[in-house]
Structures are given as structure tokens and as C-alpha cells.
Amino acid sequence: xxxxxxxxxxxxxxxxxxxxxxxxxxxxxxxxxxxxxxxxxxxxxxxxxxxxxxxxxxxxxxxxxxxxxxxxxxxxxxxxxxxxxxxxxxxxxxxxxxxxxxxxxxxxxxxxxxxxxxxxxxxxxxxxxxxxxxxxxxxxxxxxxxxxxxxxxxxxxxxxxxxxxxxxxxxxxxxxxxxxxxxxxxxxxxxxxxxxxxxxxxxxxxxxxxxxxxxxxxxxxxxxxxxxxxxxxxxxxxxxxxxxxxxxxxxxxxxxxxxxxxxxxxxxxxxxxxxxxxxxxxxxxxxxx
Amino acid sequence: xxxxxxxxxxxxxxxxxxxxxxxxxxxxxxxxxxxxxxxxxxxxxxxxxxxxxxxxxxxxxxxxxxxxxxxxxxxxxxxxxxxxxxxxxxxxxxxxxxxxxxxxxxxxxxxxxxxxxxxxxxxxxxxxxxxxxxxxxxxxxxxxxxxxxxxxxxxxxxxxxxxxxxxxxxxxxxxxxxxxxxxxxxxxxxxxxxxxxxxxxxxxxxxxxxxxxxxxxxxxxxxxxxxxxxxxxxxxxxxxxxxxxxxxxxxxxxxxxxxxxxxxxxxxxxxxxxxxxxxxxxxxxxxxxxxxxxxxxxxxxxxxxxxxxxxx
Numbered sequence: 001x002x003x004x005x006x007x008x009x010x011x012x013x014x015x016x017x018x019x020x021x022x023x024x025x026x027x028x029x030x031x032x033x034x035x036x037x038x039x040x041x042x043x044x045x046x047x048x049x050x051x052x053x054x055x056x057x058x059x060x061x062x063x064x065x066x067x068x069x070x071x072x073x074x075x076x077x078x079x080x081x082x083x084x085x086x087x088x089x090x091x092x093x094x095x096x097x098x099x100x101x102x103x104x105x106x107x108x109x110x111x112x113x114x115x116x117x118x119x120x121x122x123x124x125x126x127x128x129x130x131x132x133x134x135x136x137x138x139x140x141x142x143x144x145x146x147x148x149x150x151x152x153x154x155x156x157x158x159x160x161x162x163x164x165x166x167x168x169x170x171x172x173x174x175x176x177x178x179x180x181x182x183x184x185x186x187x188x189x190x191x192x193x194x195x196x197x198x199x200x201x202x203x204x205x206x207x208x209x210x211x212x213x214x215x216x217x218x219x220x221x222x223x224x225x226x227x228x229x230x231x232x233x234x235x236x237x238x239x240x241x242x243x244x245x246x247x248x249x250x251x252x253x254x255x256x257x258x259x260x261x262x263x264x265x266x267x268x269x270x271x272x273x274x275x276x277x278x279x280x281x282x283x284x285x286x287x288x289x
Numbered sequence: 290x291x292x293x294x295x296x297x298x299x300x301x302x303x304x305x306x307x308x309x310x311x312x313x314x315x316x317x318x319x320x321x322x323x324x325x326x327x328x329x330x331x332x333x334x335x336x337x338x339x340x341x342x343x344x345x346x347x348x349x350x351x352x353x354x355x356x357x358x359x360x361x362x363x364x365x366x367x368x369x370x371x372x373x374x375x376x377x378x379x380x381x382x383x384x385x386x387x388x389x390x391x392x393x394x395x396x397x398x399x400x401x402x403x404x405x406x407x408x409x410x411x412x413x414x415x416x417x418x419x420x421x422x423x424x425x426x427x428x429x430x431x432x433x434x435x436x437x438x439x440x441x442x443x444x445x446x447x448x449x450x451x452x453x454x455x456x457x458x459x460x461x462x463x464x465x466x467x468x469x470x471x472x473x474x475x476x477x478x479x480x481x482x483x484x485x486x487x488x489x490x491x492x493x494x495x496x497x498x499x500x501x502x503x504x505x506x507x508x509x510x511x512x513x514x515x516x517x518x519x520x521x522x523x524x525x526x527x528x529x530x531x532x533x534x535x536x537x538x539x540x541x542x543x544x545x546x547x548x549x550x551x552x553x554x555x556x557x558x559x560x561x562x563x564x565x566x567x568x569x570x571x572x573x574x575x576x577x578x579x580x581x582x583x584x585x586x587x588x589x590x591x592x593x594x595x596x597x598x599x600x601x
Contacts, residue, residue, distance in 0.1 A: 134535030141345025
């Protein structure tokens with residue numbers, strides 16, 4: 001593989017860079033046609049695999065008991081027993097999770113960037129651990145040793161969701177802080193007489209707002225979708241309610257709740273992706289200027 | 290936190306510089322706080338992650354070796370290595386391997402098809418969709434597939450119309466084969482996400498060079514494309530293995546906890562379905578999962594290192 005060794009770091013090559021390499025091929029029209037043909041088949045099959053279940057789920061939720069088209073399930077949803085309680089429980093847990101996660105991770109990420117850059121690698125490793133140690137293992141440990149008063153509170157879930165959200169919250173903040181010249185900004189603010197709190201609130205936070213926003217939205221999506229810990233900690237959050245409700249009663253309502261949650265989550269996540277994209281465009285412009 | 294340490298009226302006080310000059314006259318207390326500042330600043334994060342990650346992990350390891358009435362024992366771990374719990378591990382590893390290799394290979398083709406298409410819209414759309422789908426699982430996914438491949442599902446009807454009965458080809462949504470198909474729904478996008486940057490690194494000029502020297506499409510892939518991509522593909526597959534091996538929510542909601550997988554068995558312990566004399570076996574299963582996942586992640590980091598070393 002020696003001839004390849006001079007090719008540069010292939011993993012870091014951006015999309016734009018690969019596109020600038022011109023295509024010199026001539027006389028390969030036949031090959032190209034074949035490539036296009038199998039590409040079409042692959043994309044068609046993948047599209048079917050991803051879209052048919054989505055279609056089936058939505059169709060099922062838009063049926064009444066006689067299999068006719070109807071919004072019945074969605075209309076019944078708000079008055080379904082336990083739904084509002086589950087929604088407000090999920091809402092409260094989400095709110096506490098987002099607040100604690102922000103208060104914990106933002107100062108830590110900023111401090112490490114400004115003062116202790118050597119610790120960045122360590123922080124990366126620690127914040128990736130919640131992926132290595134799965135929720136099911138964490139929750140059995142938590143329920144084994146945490147005191148009873150903690151286990152009696154739904155906010156134990158908030159406590160753990162902050163941990164579960166660390167991988168993407170830290171990554172998002174790290175990218176956001178890395179994209180601005182935080183050292184210069186901090187020094188400028190300090191030399192103009194701003195104290196730490198002022199610097200944080202009025203200089204750094206406005207600059208990392210997109211990163212903070214995407215971290216928060218991802219946390220929200222996590223809380224409203226997390227099933228493992230909530231179910232085993234015996235709290236009826238939205239996903240647990242959905243799973244337990246329809247078994248005894250109306251399956252269509254259950255699927256309707258699930259599809260509503262799904263579409264809501266996807267809209268949130270698409271929102272995050274678009275934030276990320278506008279942020280990276282901003283960074284690129286900065287580098288280009 | 291430390292706003293009292295640096296006199297804000299001092300114009301020369303920068304964040305990182307001139308410590309001795311600024312603090313020569315400070316009191317011993319101030320010097321102490323100054324020195325201890327990193328400790329105070331990092332303390333919340335360190336304490337929080339120790340409570341939320343360290344304590345639970347240590348508890349799992351500790352209880353895995355604790356007997357029913359205290360005292361150290363290996364009987365929990367022993368039980369996990371036999372009988373129904375061993376079956377759980379075997380099934381989980383089998384599920385992890387199958388849902389790493391199948392979506393792993395298909396994901397490369399899919400990513401390549403997306404990457405080489407000339408449509409920018411398609412590329413952007415699929416990369417967004419992959420990011421969303423890879424984070425997707427649990428109850429919503431379960432319902433979508435019940436509506437698709439369950440006994441009254443859409444696809445089940447369509448297939449019955451053309452004369453294919455799913456039960457005749459050994460497929461049942463609520464068993465192992467069903468879980469495997471459902472996991473593909475988030476595994477395939479995950480693989481596309483992981484392998485797309487590596488595919489982007491395959492230079493068009495390499496292919497031109499190979500063709501100019503008379504290489505066929507097959508020998509280009511055999512000698513250039515696949516060797517370059519292999520570490521990334523293996524890395525992706527290891528990630529997929531970890532993700533499928535540890536998943537609980539989707540399998541639990543789909544099979545109502547009836548499938549013998551290691552995470553489901555832990556859940557059964559927590560739900561109180563415990564036989565006398567086995568109260569700590571759940572911890573031993575969790576301990577076993579920790580070991581397998583740690584090995585997976587060590588292999589992953591080795592493969593990653595290999596991938597970057599090779600290509601530099």
C-alpha cells in the first residue's frame with residue numbers, strides 16, 4: 001500500500017475538496033450507465049425499506065375501528081386516560097434535564113477551552129462513556145445503590161438524562177466554542193473591565209447560541225424518546241405510557257400518539273441539522289475571509 | 290467563580306498571562322484560591338460524572354461478585370455462564386454480529402450509491418435523513434413495523450397477494466428474525482453516516498490512475514478501493530455491533546420482553562421477575578455486557594488508529 005501513503009489524510013477531505021478533482025475519464029460511458037442502473041436499484045430498495053414502515057404507521061393511525069380514514073385516534077388522544085399526566089411528567093423531566101445540563105456543561109466546556117486545553121481529550125473520553133456503558137447497565141447500577149429518597153423522585157431520571165445527553169451536548173458545545181476565537185474574545189472582554197460572569201453572559205453565550213440551541217433540542221428529543229430508564233425506574237413518561245396504554249384498549253390511539261411523537265421528534269432533529277449547517281457555513285465564511 | 294481574583298480595574302490582567310505581576314501583593318487566601326481555581330471549576334463536572342457514571346458502573350461490578358447475604362462469591366458470574374443466561378448472551382452476540390455485518394455491507398453500497406449520485410439535493414436529503422434515523426428506536430419504531438410486518442401489516446398483505454407467506458419463510462416479527470429486521474432501520478443509516486466520509490476520501494484520480502494502467506473495475510476495488518476502506522468499514526461494524534448488542538427499548542417493546550437477550554434479561558430482573566437465590570445475577574449479566582462492550586470499544590479505537598495511520 002506504499003503508493004497510497006502520500007495521499008493525505010483521506011478522512012478529513014471535505015465534500016467540496018473531492019468535487020474539485022476533475023473527472024478526466026473518457027470512453028467509460030458503458031461503465032457509467034451500468035453504475036447508474038445499480039445505483040437506481042439500491043436507492044429504490046433503501047427508499048422502500050425506510051418509507052413503507054413510515055407510511056404503514058401513519059396510515060394505521062389515521063384509521064377508525066372499521067379501517068376507514070378518520071382523525072378519530074388523534075382526536076381521542078388528549079382525553080385518553082393518563083396521557084396528560086405522562087405529557088406533563090415528561091415535560092417537567094425535560095425542563096430540569098435541559099437546565100441542569102446547560103448549567104453543568106456550558107461552564108465546564110468554556111473553562112476547559114480557555115484555561116485547561118490539555119483536559120479536552122480527557123473530557124472527550126469521559127463524555128463518550130455513556131455510549132460505551134449502555135442505559136440498561138447504568139440504570140441497574142443506579143437502582144442498586146442510590147438512596148430511596150432519590151429513587152422515589154422522577155428527577156432521578158433528569159439526573160441520568162444529563163449523563164445520557166453528555167456525548168452530543170459536549171460535542172456540540174465543543175464544536176461551537178472551537179468555531180469562535182474564545183481566547184481573544186475573553187481577553188478583550190476582561191481588558192475592557194468585564195468580570196467572568198459578564199464575559200460569559202454577554203460575550204461568550206451569544207456567540208455559541210446555535211451550538212447551545214442544538215444541544216438543548218437534542219436533549220429534549222432524548223427525554224421524550226427515552227424508554228429504557230423510565231420504564232425500569234417505573235415512571236410513566238410519554239414513551240412508557242404509549243407502550244403500556246394500548247395493550248388493554250385502543251391500538252389506534254397508541255399508534256397515533258407514537259406517530260405524533262415521531263413526527264415531532266423528526267421536526268426537532270431536522271431543525272438541529274439545519275442549525276448545524278448554518279453554523280458550519282458561518283465558520284467556513286469566517287475562514288475564507 | 291473567580292471574578293474576585295483578578296481585579297477588574299487592572300487593564301493588564303489578561304486571562305492567561307502575567308500571574309506573578311498581578312498577584313505579588315495578594316493575600317495568601319487569594320493565592321490559594323488562584324491555585325485551586327481549576328479544581329473548583331472542574332469539580333461540578335467531575336463529581337457529577339462520578340455519581341452518574343462511576344458509581345453505577347462500580348456498583349454493577351461490586352454486586353456481580355456479592356453473594357445473596359453478603360460476602361464475595363463467583364456464583365453469580367458462574368450462573369451467567371450457564372443455562373438460560375448463557376443463551377441470552379449467545380443470542381445478543383449473534384444479533385449484534387448479524388446486525389453489524391448485514392447493514393454494514395449494505396450500508397457501504399447505499400453510501401456509495403448516494404455519494405456517486407450527481408444530485409446534490411439527494412445527497413443533502415439523505416445525509417439529513419441518516420442523521421435523524423440513526424438516532425431512532427424504541428416504541429415508535431416498534432409500532433411502525435407492527436403496522437408493516439405484523440399479522441395485519443401492510444407489507445404482510447402485499448406479500449400475501451403475490452403469494453408469499455411470511456410465516457412460511459420462517460419470519461416472525463416478534464422473534465429474533467423480526468428484531469433483526471427492525472434493527473436495520475437504525476443500523477443502516479448509522480453505517481451510512483460512519484462510512485460516507487471514508488468514501489469521500491476515495492480520490493477520483495486513484496481510479497483514473499488504475500484505469501490508465503489497464504485495471505478493470507473489479508481489480509480497482511480489489512487492490513485500491515476495498516483495502517483503503519476496510520478499516521473504516523470494520524470500525525463502522527464494531528459501532529453497529531455495540532449499538533445492537535446494548536439496545537433494550539426496541540427489543541423489549543417488540544417482543545414484550547419475551548426474547549432471550551442479555552439486556553432484556555437484566556430488565557426482567559429489575560421488573561421483579563427474580564427466582565430466589567438469583568437476586569444478584571442481573572448485576573452479573575450487566576458486568577458481562579460491560580466487558581464485551583469494553584472489548585468492542587478497544588477494538589474500535591485500534592481500527593480507527595489503523596485507518597488514520599494507513600491513509601496519512
